[in-house]
Amino acid sequence: MPTVLEALKNRSSKRAYTDKKIPKDILEKILDAAGMTPSGANMQPWVTYAVTNEETLKKVGDAVIAKMDEGIMNDQDVQYYPVKWTNPYKKRRIVTGAGLYKLMEVDRKDNETRTQMWKDNFRWFGASTVIFVFTSKANIEGASGAFIDCGAYMQSIMLAAQEFGIDSCPQGSTTEFGRVISKELGVSEDLALLYSVVLGYSDEESKINGYQPDKVNLKEAVTFID
Numbered sequence: 649m650p651t652v653l654e655a656l657k658n659r660s661s662k663r664a665y666t667d668k669k670i671p672k673d674i675l676e677k678i679l680d681a682a683g684m685t686p687s688g689a690n691m692q693p694w695v696t697y698a699v700t701n702e703e704t705l706k707k708v709g710d711a712v713i714a715k716m717d718e719g720i721m722n723d724q725d726v727q728y729y730p731v732k733w734t735n736p737y738k739k740r741r742i743v744t745g746a747g748l749y750k751l752m753e754v755d756r757k758d759n760e761t762r763t764q765m766w767k768d769n770f771r772w773f774g775a776s777t778v779i780f781v782f783t784s785k786a787n788i789e790g791a792s793g794a795f796i797d798c799g800a801y802m803q804s805i806m807l808a809a810q811e812f813g814i815d816s817c818p819q820g821s822t823t824e825f826g827r828v829i830s831k832e833l834g835v836s837e838d839l840a841l842l843y844s845v846v847l848g849y850s851d852e853e854s855k856i857n858g859y860q861p862d863k864v865n866l867k868e869a870v871t872f873i874d
């Protein structure tokens with residue numbers, strides 16, 4: 649069983665999974681533990697849909713891919729990525745993307761393969777469990793606390809999963825199609841999709857799962873005032 653530090657250091661986003669299903673009791677343990685995540689005023693603003701129904705996941709994925717094929721770039725309640733990319737974040741994004749495509753031997757100009765790789769998000773990278781996290785639209789009207797709380801909740805899910813040898817990939821790609829997904833899942837119109845997390849047993853043979861992008865070192869990331 650990994651220590652917390654090991655789970656933090658060893659987790660990385662996995663984008664290929666085996667067919668093995670997560671037993672329901674383990675999924676419940678992960679989500680129950682994640683429910684202990686702290687939140688401002690103990691608001692617990694996450695509203696979680698844990699979807700393992702194959703038909704539902706296919707239906708949701710089909711609906712998003714259909715939108716993409718119509719040339720629709722997003723249909724969202726929440727803008728996840730910066731509207732204005734500035735450095736050093738822009739550079740990190742480019743380096744991270746380029747590293748993944750290099751590993752997969754995909755040319756920078758090969759838009760078809762790149763689009764296909766992006767669409768894999770909506771085939772859940774072959775995983776059979778996807779956690780969709782919503783919050784009330786009222787929570788994020790002119791306030792950002794719920795984003796912070798639900799971000800912490802995301803990491804709790806991913807770390808708790810590590811204890812059971814379960815890997816994950818957080819998804820902001822689904823945020824971009826939040827309205828389509830909400831409709832397909834039949835969730836209340838009062839809710840906005842913040843993100844999803846794919847959970848499963850990673851395919852250790854697959855090349856893509858070997859990708860571990862560089863992280864900023866401690867000295868650059870943290871200003872110590874001793």
Ligand SMILES: Cc1cc2nc3c(=O)[nH]c(=O)nc-3n(C[C@H](O)[C@H](O)[C@H](O)COP(=O)(O)O)c2cc1C
Pocket residue numbers: 659660661662663744769817818819820821822843859860861
């Ligand atoms: C909020 C959030 C949204 C993300 N969205 C996606 C996504 O839609 N598709 C994807 O393949 N990876 C996505 N990622 C994974 C990031 O690309 C990944 O966390 C980052 O490159 C660092 O790699 P690591 O998770 O292996 O440490 C997302 C991560 C976060 C935290």
